[in-house]
Amino acid sequence: MIKEKLSLLVREALEKAQQRARLPLEEIPEVMLEHPREKAHGDWATNVALILAGKVKMPPRAIAQIIVELLDDKQRYIEKIEIAGPGFINFYLSNKWLYDVMALIKEQGEKFGHSNIGAGQRIQLEFVSANPVGPMHIGHGRWAAVGDTLANALSANGYDVEKEFYINDYGNQMNIFAKSVAVRYAQLLGQDIPFPEDGYQGEYIKDIAREIIAEENDKYLGVPEKERESIFKERAYKQVLDHLKNTLYKMGVQFDTWFSERTLHESSAVNKTIELLRERGYVYESEGAVWFKATAFGEDKDRVLIRANGEPTYFAADIAYHKNKLDRGFDKLINIWGADHHGYVGRMKAAIQALGYPADKLEIIIGQLVNLLRGGEPVRMSKRTGEMVTLDELLEEVGPDAIRFLFLMRSTDSPLDFDIELAKQESSENPVYYVQYAHARISSIIRYAEAEGVSFSDNINYELLNSKPELDLIRKLAEWPEVLERVARQRAPHPLTSYAQELASAFHYFYTKCRVIGEDKDLSAARMALCKATKTVLRSVLAIIGVSAPEKM
RNA sequence: GCGCCCGUAGCUCAGUAGGAUAGAGCAUCGGACUUCUAAUCCGAGGGUCAGGGGUUCGAAUCCCUUCGGGCGCGCCA
Numbered sequence: 001m002i003k004e005k006l007s008l009l010v011r012e013a014l015e016k017a018q019q020r021a022r023l024p025l026e027e028i029p030e031v032m033l034e035h036p037r038e039k040a041h042g043d044w045a046t047n048v049a050l051i052l053a054g055k056v057k058m059p060p061r062a063i064a065q066i067i068v069e070l071l072d073d074k075q076r077y078i079e080k081i082e083i084a085g086p087g088f089i090n091f092y093l094s095n096k097w098l099y100d101v102m103a104l105i106k107e108q109g110e111k112f113g114h115s116n117i118g119a120g121q122r123i124q125l126e127f128v129s130a131n132p133v134g135p136m137h138i139g140h141g142r143w144a145a146v147g148d149t150l151a152n153a154l155s156a157n158g159y160d161v162e163k164e165f166y167i168n169d170y171g172n173q174m175n176i177f178a179k180s181v182a183v184r185y186a187q188l189l190g191q192d193i194p195f196p197e198d199g200y201q202g203e204y205i206k207d208i209a210r211e212i213i214a215e216e217n218d219k220y221l222g223v224p225e226k227e228r229e230s231i232f233k234e235r236a237y238k239q240v241l242d243h244l245k246n247t248l249y250k251m252g253v254q255f256d257t258w259f260s261e262r263t264l265h266e267s268s269a270v271n272k273t274i275e276l277l278r279e280r281g282y283v284y285e286s287e288g289a290v291w292f293k294a295t296a297f298g299e300d301k302d303r304v305l306i307r308a309n310g311e312p313t314y315f316a317a318d319i320a321y322h323k324n325k326l327d328r329g330f331d332k333l334i335n336i337w338g339a340d341h342h343g344y345v346g347r348m349k350a351a352i353q354a355l356g357y358p359a360d361k362l363e364i365i366i367g368q369l370v371n372l373l374r375g376g377e378p379v380r381m382s383k384r385t386g387e388m389v390t391l392d393e394l395l396e397e398v399g400p401d402a403i404r405f406l407f408l409m410r411s412t413d414s415p416l417d418f419d420i421e422l423a424k425q426e427s428s429e430n431p432v433y434y435v436q437y438a439h440a441r442i443s444s445i446i447r448y449a450e451a452e453g454v455s456f457s458d459n460i461n462y463e464l465l466n467s468k469p470e471l472d473l474i475r476k477l478a479e480w481p482e483v484l485e486r487v488a489r490q491r492a493p494h495p496l497t498s499y500a501q502e503l504a505s506a507f508h509y510f511y512t513k514c515r516v517i518g519e520d521k522d523l524s525a526a527r528m529a530l531c532k533a534t535k536t537v538l539r540s541v542l543a544i545i546g547v548s549a550p551e552k553m
Numbered sequence: 554g555c556g557c558c559c560g561u562a563g564c565u566c567a568g569u570a571g572g573a574u575a576g577a578g579c580a581u582c583g584g585a586c587u588u589c590u591a592a593u594c595c596g597a598g599g600g601u602c603a604g605g606g607g608u609u610c611g612a613a614u615c616c617c618u619u620c621g622g623g624c625g626c627g628c629c630a
Contacts, residue, residue, distance in 0.1 A: 030570095038573070047572060050610075060610080085573050086610065131630070173630060289628055300555085300626085307628040314630050342557055343625040368558060369624070409578095410566070413558060415623060417565075429592075431578070437592050448589045486569065498567065501577080505594095512585090512594045531589095553592070 001481055002077065006044055006091055007031045009078075013070040014048075022066050024056050042082065042090035043475070049087040060087025098474040099462035105477060105533040110540045113480040117488065118159030124325055125151050127336035128248070129166040132240045133177040135204055135390040136247050138418060139338060139370045144391075145407040145546065146367060147336050148253040149493040152544040157488040162330070164257040166321060169237060170265055171314065176200065178233035182225070184209035185232065189218050208236045250395050252404065252546045264320045270312050273320040273355075274305050282354040292319075297350035297359075315344075319351045326357060334363045334491065339415075342366045365491055367412040373419040389420065398423045401547045405432035408545055409497045431501055432547060438504035439542070440553040442535045445516050447551075449528065454517055456525035464526040469510040473530060476506040477537050484544070493545075500541045507534050 010031045017023040029051055036045045049064035056063065064083040071081065080092040105112045127147030130140050151161045180199040184206050187193065199205075212220070212235060220228045241258075248254070264270050274290065277283045282293045288308035292315070295302055305316040325333050337344070345366070349359045372379040372389055379389060394403060397420065406423060409431065410416050423430075449456075465474065483499045516527045542549045 032570070034569080034572085036573075037568090037575080041573070045572090050572080053610075088573070168630065171630065287628085291628095304628045309628080311628085313628065318630095339558070339624045341625085341630095345557085366557075366624095371623090414566075415559075419565095422565095429579075433592055434578090437590080441590055441593085443590095445589050452589090482569095490569080494567085495569080498577080505577095508593055509595090511589085512591095515589070517589050553590075 002093065002097055002478070003033045003044065003482065005075075005077065006046075007033050009071055009073060010046055010048060010067060010089070012072065013067045016070045017066050020070075022070070023052070023058070023063065025052075026055075036088075036090065041084060041088070042080075043093045044091040045084075045088045046091075047088055049083075049089060053087065063087065064089050095463070095466065095471065098471060098478065099465070101478045102462050102465075102474060102529065102533055105536055106529065109536055110543070112537065113484045113540060114156045114158075115481065115485055115488075116158035117485060118154060118157045120158060120160050121331045122160045122162070122329065123154060123332045123334060124162050124164060124328070124330040125154070125334045125336070126164045126166055126325075128253075129168065130244060131168045131173060132237055132244060133173055134200060134202055134240065135392060136244060138372050138389060138391055138394055141251065141391045141394065141403060142370050142407045142412075142416065143336050143338070143367060144248055144251050144253045145404045146365075146412055146493055148251075148546055149404075149408055149496065149544060150334075150336075150365075150487075150491060152546065153484060153487045153493060153496070156484055156544060159488070162256045163254075164259055164325075165255045167241065167258060167260045167262075168314075169241075170261045170317065174233060174237065175229070177236060178229040180205045181208050181212075181232045181236045182229045185212060185220065185228075188213060189221060191221075208239055211239070247390075247392050247395070251391070251400055259321070259324075261317055261321065264317050264324065265312070269324060270317050270320040273323050274312075274316060276323075277305075277319070277351075277354055280354060280356070292316075292347075292351065292354070294347045294350040297353050299346050299350050303347050315347065315351075318348065319355070322348065322352060322362065323355055326352075326355065326361070332361060332363060334365065336365045336367060336412075339366055339368045363491070365412060368415040370407075370416045370418050373417055373422075375419070375421045379420075394420065401436070402430050402432050404546050405430070405435075405497060408493050411492065411494050431497070433553070435500045435504040435538070435542070436547070436550050437553055438507045439535060439538045439549045440551060441511060442507070442531045442538070443551040445528075445531055446535075449517055452517065454524065456521075456528055460525050460529045461522055462526055462529070464523050465530055467514065469506075469513040470527070470530060473506045473510045473534065476503050477533055480537050480541070496541060496545050500538070500545065503534070503538060503541065507538075 011028055014023070014025065014028045018025045018028065029048060031046055031048050033044045033046050036042055049060040049067060052063050053060040061083055064087050067089060068081050068083060077094055077097040078091055079094040082090040082092070084090050125147060127143045128140055130136050147163065151163050154161045176196070176198055177200060179196055183193060183195055183199065187195070188206065188209055212232070220231065223231070274283060277292065282296060283305065284291050284293065289304045290306035291302045292305050293302050303315055304313050306312050322333065345364050348364070349362060352362045353359050402423060406418070407416070465471065479499070483495055487493055487495055514527060516524060516531060518524050539549045
């Protein structure tokens with residue numbers, strides 16, 4: 001891209017300055033290019049002269065002057081260079097490179113902006129991983145949107161990504177779940193028995209019980225309690241899991257792998273992993289329990305792997321799970337966890353190291369939680385009391401496009417206030433519609449041209465695109481590769497929605513200023529090409545965000 | 554008490570590796586449709602970047618500290 005080209009040009013100029021002893025340089029620093037905040041300061045700027053000033057003991061503007069003198073722009077992409085302020089070098093690009101971008105978009109289509117910085121690196125991305133004991137809530141929706149979009153962005157940058165859902169289908173919560181269904185079943189069939197204190201109160205538990213009654217009536221009333229619970233556990237589990245998959249499908253999220261925690265216990269992978277850690281010297285017994293020596297890796301406490309009652313902890317299974325992932329040969333594991341799990345990060349990284357891997361083999365993205373509001377009032381949610389708004393209900397009320405877009409607009413470092421009333425009420429002024437509208441408008445122009453029987457030659461004279469709205473729009477298109485790469489590198493999807501809005505805005509502005517289909521055939525052809533290029537990039541952005549690109553609105 | 558995240562316009566938030574005059578949307582006010590979609594565009598007002606100190610040519614950004622908010626700190630998952 002142009003950024004790298006400019007950086008290289010400056011570097012070459014510095015090398016020349018070094019050879020000709022114009023600057024007393026020991027080594028050439030990395031040349032950083034950035035977009036100046038002020039458009040009047042050019043398309044790109046570098047502060048390299050300011051950085052060097054201290055080292056070579058010369059005024060920054062004098063250094064900048066030397067760099068500019070020695071800079072050799074063979075491709076003539078630079079229109080003008082200015083030395084400004086304390087010593088910035090500002091580059092004003094020629095229109096030629098913008099027209100080259102247009103040609104590139106036409107040539108590459110929706111692959112424009114994709115890169116190969118991942119170079120086939122295998123990444124395993126684990127996210128959502130909701131417990132299969134109830135419907136997903138809104139917080140899960142945020143991780144679904146963030147994880148899926150991150151996976152898309154990484155793939156577009158040449159990473160080989162696998163999306164995985166870890167099913168916590170083992171342990172006490174499953175038993176409580178089963179018992180809850182069993183009691184509801186009996187109650188619905190007229191038995192007067194109390195509901196367990198720690199049971200799940202949600203209406204969905206009754207729904208599951210009703211379904212069992214509808215299919216098999218009171219067949220299980222005579223079955224011993226233990227056995228009944230065990231049967232119900234499997235039925236209910238399967239049903240909830242199917243439901244989870246369906247909800248995620250509606251969100252547009254599909255996982256490559258669904259990994260069951262149970263299999264780790266059944267295959268004794270958990271025990272084997274503990275033994276492996278023991279061999280490596282990180283396991284000891286105390287107070288009747290088996291402990292992991294997390295303090296060996298700077299943690300403040302050691303952690304229990306097997307309780308005094310002989311049951312392995314969730315943590316033990318999670319270590320086995322991460323070992324399983326590492327054994328599958330991924331270059332990097334990325335987990336997306338809610339902020340309520342952040343205290344868990346240190347010990348998991350300690351475990352990775354105890355298994356013999358560097359800590360950075362595992363990356364953990366901590367996302368802040370979602371606060372659900374309705375008309376400004378907080379909605380308290382609890383799986384135990386069953387008072388909650390499910391992701392399904394939200395999908396029904398607001399729709400997947402708006403949900404994904406709204407969830408991706410904010411940095412995952414910020415807690416997100418999600419007001420249902422607002423999301424519905426604003427739905428016609430929602431940013432997502434603003435972006436989609438730009439796409440629909442372009443489609444409409446294309447339809448109009450077809451209906452009018454207007455045909456364009458393939459030989460497009462891009463130089464006719466020389467007004468401000470046109471050039472601004474092309475400039476915005478040219479930013480796409482930078483945005484996409486940054487999202488992948490920083491593992492942060494939210495710049496995508498900003499970019500989508502900016503691109504839509506640049507198009508809407510162009511649309512009001514420039515008539516596409518008109519008298520001048522050549523100009524019409526060039527503007528149509530610009531519309532199509534914009535459509536291509538918009539589709540690409542929306543595809544990565546996971547939002548539809550409608551032809552009509 | 555300790556740890557992580559946050560505090561930027563009336564509201565919700567961006568702000569890329571420390572750069573030049575701190576941005577966007579919503580809200581408010583004022584304009585623009587006889588022409589390819591007005592779910593649009595143009596303009597205006599609005600700020601002690603929570604407070605204080607430090608680092609330097611230069612700080613919303615880095616360091617220290619105070620205040621305020623969220624979340625953790627289980628032989629729960």
